[in-house]
Amino acid sequence: MSQETRVRFAPSPTGSLHIGNARTAILNWLFARHTGGSFILRIEDTDLERSSKESEESIYNDLHWLGINWDEGPDVGGKVGPYRQMERTHLYEEYTNKLLANGHAYHCFCTQDELEEMRQKALAEGKTDAWYDGRHRNLTTAQKQAFREEGRQPVVRLKYPDQDITFIDIVKGETTFPAGSTGDFVIVRSDGTPTYNFAAVIDDGLMKISHVIRGDDHLSNTPKQIAVYNALGWKVPIFAHIPMILGPDKSRLSKRHGATSVRGYADAGFLPDALINFMSLLSWSSPSGDEILSIQRLIDEFDFSRVSKSPAVFNVEKLEWMNGMYIRSLAIEKLTDLCLPYLQNAGYHLPERSVLEQIVAMVQENLERLKEIVEKLEFVFADKVIPATAEAVRMIEKESTSKVFWSFLRQLDKVEQLDFARFRQIMKTVSEETGVMGKDLWMPLRVALTGQIHGPDLPKVVDIFGKERCKKLVESALNI
RNA sequence: GGCCCCUUCGUCUAGUGGUUAGGACUCAGGACUUUCAUUCCUGCAACAGGGGUUCAAACCCCCUAGGGGUCACCA
Numbered sequence: 001m002s003q004e005t006r007v008r009f010a011p012s013p014t015g016s017l018h019i020g021n022a023r024t025a026i027l028n029w030l031f032a033r034h035t036g037g038s039f040i041l042r043i044e045d046t047d048l049e050r051s052s053k054e055s056e057e058s059i060y061n062d063l064h065w066l067g068i069n070w071d072e073g074p075d076v077g078g079k080v081g082p083y084r085q086m087e088r089t090h091l092y093e094e095y096t097n098k099l100l101a102n103g104h105a106y107h108c109f110c111t112q113d114e115l116e117e118m119r120q121k122a123l124a125e126g127k128t129d130a131w132y133d134g135r136h137r138n139l140t141t142a143q144k145q146a147f148r149e150e151g152r153q154p155v156v157r158l159k160y161p162d163q164d165i166t167f168i169d170i171v172k173g174e175t176t177f178p179a180g181s182t183g184d185f186v187i188v189r190s191d192g193t194p195t196y197n198f199a200a201v202i203d204d205g206l207m208k209i210s211h212v213i214r215g216d217d218h219l220s221n222t223p224k225q226i227a228v229y230n231a232l233g234w235k236v237p238i239f240a241h242i243p244m245i246l247g248p249d250k251s252r253l254s255k256r257h258g259a260t261s262v263r264g265y266a267d268a269g270f271l272p273d274a275l276i277n278f279m280s281l282l283s284w285s286s287p288s289g290d291e292i293l294s295i296q297r298l299i300d301e302f303d304f305s306r307v308s309k310s311p312a313v314f315n316v317e318k319l320e321w322m323n324g325m326y327i328r329s330l331a332i333e334k335l336t337d338l339c340l341p342y343l344q345n346a347g348y349h350l351p352e353r354s355v356l357e358q359i360v361a362m363v364q365e366n367l368e369r370l371k372e373i374v375e376k377l378e379f380v381f382a383d384k385v386i387p388a389t390a391e392a393v394r395m396i397e398k399e400s401t402s403k404v405f406w407s408f409l410r411q412l413d414k415v416e417q418l419d420f421a422r423f424r425q426i427m428k429t430v431s432e433e434t435g436v437m438g439k440d441l442w443m444p445l446r447v448a449l450t451g452q453i454h455g456p457d458l459p460k461v462v463d464i465f466g467k468e469r470c471k472k473l474v475e476s477a478l479n480i
Numbered sequence: 481g482g483c484c485c486c487u488u489c490g491u492c493u494a495g496u497g498g499u500u501a502g503g504a505c506u507c508a509g510g511a512c513u514u515u516c517a518u519u520c521c522u523g524c525a526a527c528a529g530g531g532g533u534u535c536a537a538a539c540c541c542c543c544u545a546g547g548g549g550u551c552a553c554c555a
Contacts (some may be wrong), residue, residue, distance in 0.1 A: 012555050026483085047554055056518040112553090128482060129551045155553055172485065181483050187551040196555045243486080243548095249549065278492095281504095285493060291504055308486095308493080311548065315491050318505040328518075365518045410482055427514085440515035454516035 001446045005037025009070075010200065012044040014380035017062035017262040019314070020215060020245050020253055021194040023279045026211045027242055029068045030280065037210070041073030042203060043084045046193050051086075062262040062351070067295065072207075080207045085199050092194040095202050095232065096156055096187065104231035105187060107154035108136040109147035130183035137184070156188035158198070158227060165223040170240045170304045172216070177223040185224055197221055201228040209237050216241035217252075218310075236451045240304055243283045243311040253314055269342065270319065271369025274326040278319045282312040292325055324368040336360045339373045346374045348381040358464055362456040379450040380464070384472055392447045396477060399445040400436045405478050407433045408445065409471065418467035420459045448477035 009025040011017070017025075032039035041063075043049040060075065072078025082088055099105035110118075115132070122131030137159065139147075147154070160183055181218035187198035196201070204212060219241045229236045247257030259265060265275055273295060280298050281291060284307050293301070327335065336357045343350060350356055363376040379385065387393045395401075396404045410424040412418065418426075446458055449470060455461065462470055 010555090014555080037536075044538055044555065050554075115553090123481095126481070127551095130482095131551090171486095174486070177484070186553050191553080193553085195553065200555085215549095217549055218486065218555090221555090223484095241485085246548080248491085281492065283492090287494095289494065289503060291492090310486050312493090315505065318492065321505055324518095363517090366516075398519070437514090439514060446515065452515090456516085 003210055004184040005032060005035040005210075006040060006208050007032050007037065007213055008040040008042050008204070008207065008209050009316075010042040010044050010203075010350060011059055012047060012050070013052060013059060014047065014050040015055055015261075016058040019262060019265070019279075022062070022066065022262045022275075023245055024213065024215055024242065025063060026276055026279055027064070027284075027302070028308075029070075030298055031211065031213060031304070032071075033299040034302050037355075038071040038274055039069075039085075039375060040078065040207060040209070041070040041083065042207070044196070044199070045086050046196070048193070048201055058263070062266070065263065065266055066276060075277070085144055085194075085203065088199075088203065089193070091206065092188070092199060092202055093192075094340075096194075096198075099158065099187075099231055100156065102231075104157070105156050105158050106137055106184075107139070107144060108157045108184075108186075109139075109144070109152045109154045110136060110153065126458045129181055130160075132183040132185075134184050150294050153190035155190050156187045157184040158187050158224075158231060158232045160184050160224070160227055161230070165226050167222060167226060167236065168241060169219070169222075170211075170238060171307045172219070172241055172309055175219070177220075182223060182227075186263050188227070198228060200232075201232075204237060205229065205232065205234045211238045211240055213240040213242065215244055217244060240307075242307060243309060245279075245282055246311050246313045248313060250311075250313060257314070258316070267371070269338075269367075269372065270323050271326045271338075271370075274319070277326075278322050282314065283308045283310070285466075292322065320368045327367045327370070328365055330364075332361045332364070334359050336371055342371055342374050345379070346381075348377070349373075355464065358460075362460050362464065366456070379452060379455065382451070384476070385449065385451040387447050388451045389453065392451065392453050395443040395453060396447045398440060398444060400434065400440050401436045402478060404430060404436050404441060404444055405448070405474050409474055412467060412471055412474075415467065418462060418465075418470055420463040423459050423462045449463055 007028045007203040009021075009028045011025075012022050012449070029039050031037075036042070043056055043059075045056070056074075063070075070076065072083060074081075077083075096105065100107070118133055119131045122128070122133075127239040136157075144154075159178075163179045164176050165179075166174060168174050185197065186195050188194050203209075222239060222241075225237055245253045247253045249257075253260055259268065261277070266272075276295060277291075277293055277298065280302065282292070285300065286293055286297070286301050287306065288301075290297075336353075339360055343356075351359070359377060359380055360373070363373065366376055367373060387396055408426065411429050415422050415426070427441065431441055434441075442458060443453065446455065447453060449458070449461055449465065465473075
């Protein structure tokens, strides 16, 4: 019973990592780390049409970005490899032959037209599943020979048992599929490649996978796969069908709901830990009730007993909030590193590192996504400052404004340098001198210095800008 | 349509027969403050419907409705 836990994530390389698949990967990984078992990456590339090497690479990259590592996989090897299905064809052949030999599978020579006819006939009877009538189940050698001479390339079908198939899913509970709801399905295509329901079983069996954790869209594939395990005489693994992730309209999450690739979220400036934290909370919850959970806590606490059965809507607002929490908790050095690419990409002329860190720190608590750093800091890197909105213009057109500006400029001349403390002192003096205070005092200066009515604390801005820049900006504001 | 799965605030969820049904996001209001934001406080808001079982049901059973998935030589 105390068999080693071995789980796998088995994406097909037909694009970059989808958010739904990423969630499956995350739960598998969390479970493996929680139990001290192994997490295996397997590439299911039997769909020759759609699979590509680039997709495989991008999946590795996205997984690495998330911080998910695997113990066995195409790139790192392992004792039950190879880990790319197209490199395992000899194994599928071997087991196909076994099934053919022990009578659990057979060659079917039906043409597309014949198949279509059967499908129509079944449809007329109100059946859409189990439409294949099993007509080639017991072909004689002579019949097979005749078909071959016609040039027909057979597929291999599994004899699906005429009985209920019941299994216990550790998230859904006991579920049974009644006999007759599935027909003899194809396990090997006419070109010799295995189909998903066959290859997955051969691989999971040979790779000693103990728990098959996947999206519940695979629930209805499970009886087929169990039939393969049984035909092979293999032990059936434990299944865990996790609920799907839905879009805001409650349909399966897809492109039309916006970004659905992990890459998209990475580019927008979401942090991997925040994304993992958020996604782990989709259909799972910590017994503590806490929501901001470190990866370590996630690993410590993750358990299928707390995975819910119902699907969850991907709530981007909450992800953004959570990402903001993570950004705020970042050390400034780290945050600056992460923001650097966005800033460089924006073409900003960046100051030396220590100054840059100060600048980034200024807007740290305003960020929900790293990408936003570009707009938040636009006023710092702009060539000139102009009031950005009508309201800003109004602030600067107030009667008391020029008084404030002149007073400010006079005070500025009295100091060698401008910094946080001196600025506060100056503002106090300006207020006393002009009698202007509060909003009317601060807003004009804010607009003069940043062009906007919202932004970071002014003393911080001034501290970074320094005396000369402030002087120039206020002087030019006087001419508006 | 057949089969399978699911159903607590708008969203994510806690809850396993006795709770004022709790928390989080969002939203609204307030406090703080030179603005925004942060932070803190307050508030709005839910057991899909109908039958049972029981002294007692969000929790157990049945039915209905709704949602999702799946019915390929895709995975």
